[in-house]
Amino acid sequence: MDRRTFVKATGVAGIAGLAGCSGGPSGGSTAEPTTESGGSDSSGEGGETTAAETTESNVAANVGMVYATGGLGDGSFNDQAQQGALQAEEELSISFNEAQPDEVAQFKTFQQQFAQSTDPNYDLICAIGFLQADALSQTSESYPDQNFMLVDSVVDAPNVASYTFKEHEGSYLAGLMASLLTTRDFSAGAGSTAGDSTSVGFVGGVESDLIKKFQAGFEAGVNAGSGDVDVLTNYVGGFNDVAGGKEAATAMYNSGADIVYHAAGNTGTGVFQAAQEQGKFAIGVDRDQSITKPSYADVILGSMVKRVDTAVYNAIESIVNDNFQGGSVVSLGLEQDGVALIEGDQLGSELPQDVTDEVASARESIIAGDISVPSTPQ
Amino acid sequence: MSVGDRARDVLARLANASATERILISTAALLLSILVGAVLVLVAGRMTACTPNEAVYYFGTGFCYDPILVFDRLFLGALGDPLSGGWSPDGQFSVTLRETTLLIFAGLSVALAFRAGIFNIGTQGQMVVGALATAVAVLWGATLVSGVLGTVVLVPFGILVGAVFGGLYGAIPGFLKAYADANEVITTIMLNFIATGVTLYLVSGVFKDPESAANQTVPLPEYAQFPTVLFGGRQDFSLVALFFGLLAIAGLYYLLEHTAFGYDVRTSGIQPEAAEYSGVDAPRTVVASLTLSGALGGVAGAMYVMMILGTFQTGVPSYGFDGITVSILAGNNPLGVGIAALLFGVLKSGTTVVQFATDVPPQLVGVLRGLIILFVAMPEFFRLVGKRITDTGSRAVATDGGRPEPAAGSSGTSGDDGGESDE
Numbered sequence: 001m002d003r004r005t006f007v008k009a010t011g012v013a014g015i016a017g018l019a020g021c022s023g024g025p026s027g028g029s030t031a032e033p034t035t036e037s038g039g040s041d042s043s044g045e046g047g048e049t050t051a052a053e054t055t056e057s058n059v060a061a062n063v064g065m066v067y068a069t070g071g072l073g074d075g076s077f078n079d080q081a082q083q084g085a086l087q088a089e090e091e092l093s094i095s096f097n098e099a100q101p102d103e104v105a106q107f108k109t110f111q112q113q114f115a116q117s118t119d120p121n122y123d124l125i126c127a128i129g130f131l132q133a134d135a136l137s138q139t140s141e142s143y144p145d146q147n148f149m150l151v152d153s154v155v156d157a158p159n160v161a162s163y164t165f166k167e168h169e170g171s172y173l174a175g176l177m178a179s180l181l182t183t184r185d186f187s188a189g190a191g192s193t194a195g196d197s198t199s200v201g202f203v204g205g206v207e208s209d210l211i212k213k214f215q216a217g218f219e220a221g222v223n224a225g226s227g228d229v230d231v232l233t234n235y236v237g238g239f240n241d242v243a244g245g246k247e248a249a250t251a252m253y254n255s256g257a258d259i260v261y262h263a264a265g266n267t268g269t270g271v272f273q274a275a276q277e278q279g280k281f282a283i284g285v286d287r288d289q290s291i292t293k294p295s296y297a298d299v300i301l302g303s304m305v306k307r308v309d310t311a312v313y314n315a316i317e318s319i320v321n322d323n324f325q326g327g328s329v330v331s332l333g334l335e336q337d338g339v340a341l342i343e344g345d346q347l348g349s350e351l352p353q354d355v356t357d358e359v360a361s362a363r364e365s366i367i368a369g370d371i372s373v374p375s376t377p378q
Numbered sequence: 379m380s381v382g383d384r385a386r387d388v389l390a391r392l393a394n395a396s397a398t399e400r401i402l403i404s405t406a407a408l409l410l411s412i413l414v415g416a417v418l419v420l421v422a423g424r425m426t427a428c429t430p431n432e433a434v435y436y437f438g439t440g441f442c443y444d445p446i447l448v449f450d451r452l453f454l455g456a457l458g459d460p461l462s463g464g465w466s467p468d469g470q471f472s473v474t475l476r477e478t479t480l481l482i483f484a485g486l487s488v489a490l491a492f493r494a495g496i497f498n499i500g501t502q503g504q505m506v507v508g509a510l511a512t513a514v515a516v517l518w519g520a521t522l523v524s525g526v527l528g529t530v531v532l533v534p535f536g537i538l539v540g541a542v543f544g545g546l547y548g549a550i551p552g553f554l555k556a557y558a559d560a561n562e563v564i565t566t567i568m569l570n571f572i573a574t575g576v577t578l579y580l581v582s583g584v585f586k587d588p589e590s591a592a593n594q595t596v597p598l599p600e601y602a603q604f605p606t607v608l609f610g611g612r613q614d615f616s617l618v619a620l621f622f623g624l625l626a627i628a629g630l631y632y633l634l635e636h637t638a639f640g641y642d643v644r645t646s647g648i649q650p651e652a653a654e655y656s657g658v659d660a661p662r663t664v665v666a667s668l669t670l671s672g673a674l675g676g677v678a679g680a681m682y683v684m685m686i687l688g689t690f691q692t693g694v695p696s697y698g699f700d701g702i703t704v705s706i707l708a709g710n711n712p713l714g715v716g717i718a719a720l721l722f723g724v725l726k727s728g729t730t731v732v733q734f735a736t737d738v739p740p741q742l743v744g745v746l747r748g749l750i751i752l753f754v755a756m757p758e759f760f761r762l763v764g765k766r767i768t769d770t771g772s773r774a775v776a777t778d779g780g781r782p783e784p785a786a787g788s789s790g791t792s793g794d795d796g797g798e799s800d801e
Contacts, residue, residue, distance in 0.1 A: 113731075
């Protein structure tokens, strides 16, 4: 085959192939939202075509999202934040645009790009993640007329609404549940606990004040359940280290722990793998992981969810309703449903009634202020 | 004519290309990469769904992503929209120069080691060490002096500290290679992990800023950071730093091409045995070049701390690894590093503009970036290969008993460095 035929054939095949692709602009005039954006699916590209579906004039507000490093598709933190924006898009008919920085220096760049933009003019810029705090304290000063919201940290500026979470409160409930279950003989799904065990485990991502809040709450909860149970703790050193998470959890299971709680992002996947191999249990974090990681649903007793979506949605709602509280610091705990312990999709129904009752009453006590949960490890 | 002969001919032709031809080849490669990238963008645009009013139409078919817009944003956006009128260097252009500055130092660091025949994969680690040392030392220094005097004293002091610590960290694999025959690729990679781990330990412990939730040092006061000159302050860019970068390029060029030490380095890179025979102290050259390479990496770290972040924080971006690509793209020539770093800077800063201005997923922009780099680097790579294949035997660079004439005579032509980088 000579070169000309080859080029011609490739060209024809290419154009035919292109035209045959199933995607592209949908035919009708109905502005249908992209349904194929399943979040963290394998295509990697599908989940990102969310911006500007309703760019017509009837938009209630324009919102800019600057995600934490790690980006969308992490199955927890950023996806959860996007969930809030998607919900607002649907219910409040706002439009949002998003940026995924991959290094710390880009936070400021993106924040400024949103703040500078005049087409559209952004009514609110959401900064997701505590690492953005430093950049935002400078950006908010440079653009005093722009509204910002920040998740997981506090910037003291009149145009920034800060949202933090009481992760220790939710973790307390996780610790309590683990402590109550590990001291009895309990089996469900693919896991079981031995009644004579006196330890549970905690796997953290990177050692930092934020993750220590999870640890502190968990330890306090475990102690409340039974004074005899102790907590094995390990920080793996990364939020995306599945092998490291598995190793750490396996070591814990081997030394007698029945239940391991993780606050380690994707590293936690390794914890679930270890639980499945050892026939023990794990507790998930950030989202309901028995649903986001369904293949491990038979070992996930529950998940300590952190409703970043609620924070994002509330902030957007306040912009739409014109009652945005710049300078406010909102701390979302159990009371505001900012954090919660959600029972596993598959195992939840098999939990003993007295355990769920005790967890529920502990939740009431924390809300009522009868139990105060420490936010730093003892 | 057999395929092998034809390939050899093409390589020979490439090897003998004149400077003009090489510029033309690079430009053609750049255009070709854009063309291929455009097709990819179109294809990707057919594989997602969007509403008709967001789509663009070419050849009667609708596409979700507009390749013209993507490349317009990638290049013109990174340069701050020079064509749209009202251009100001204060915007995205400053970000581009900021990235360029960092990449110059990282690229020079790798290039120097490459010229000595050493693969320094450890620039990243040297940069991290230099960055933390700078942050801690300048923070200490800031308590002693302040104001304008503070800037004048602390900025050079910070760079010096970064260079010293980066250099010391680079000297470790140097000694290991020179006196224990340890492969520097392995040691430098391992030392990267050690640097990251140790700095994390230090910065989450003794040096941690108690006010911050992040693992970082106490932020440097304004006067201890690079001063804003003319423009760029809002984007964390300082012309002073870029000036230092250009100075480093000129300095390294002079060092390599016009000094006895540079001659030692280059001959060790081309033919270590011959260099040694001609009187080069091989272990000393290895240690010295890795130390100097580490020092340049350390300066990159100092710049990152004193210009961009204003503090040391864990999770330093991978400038050190980008530096490897910059150096290869530049043919390990210090002057080329400047240009390659600018191209990289444009691509890096343009990526954020594309992400902001279009719906194109960042992963796809990464692919486009990779394509451009690959296309631009390949002709140069094959040229070096061609030199190697066609030139063997015709040039006995370092075997003539240590008389420096051949190198001195050919200094100043970048075409002289064939074969030094492609082992």
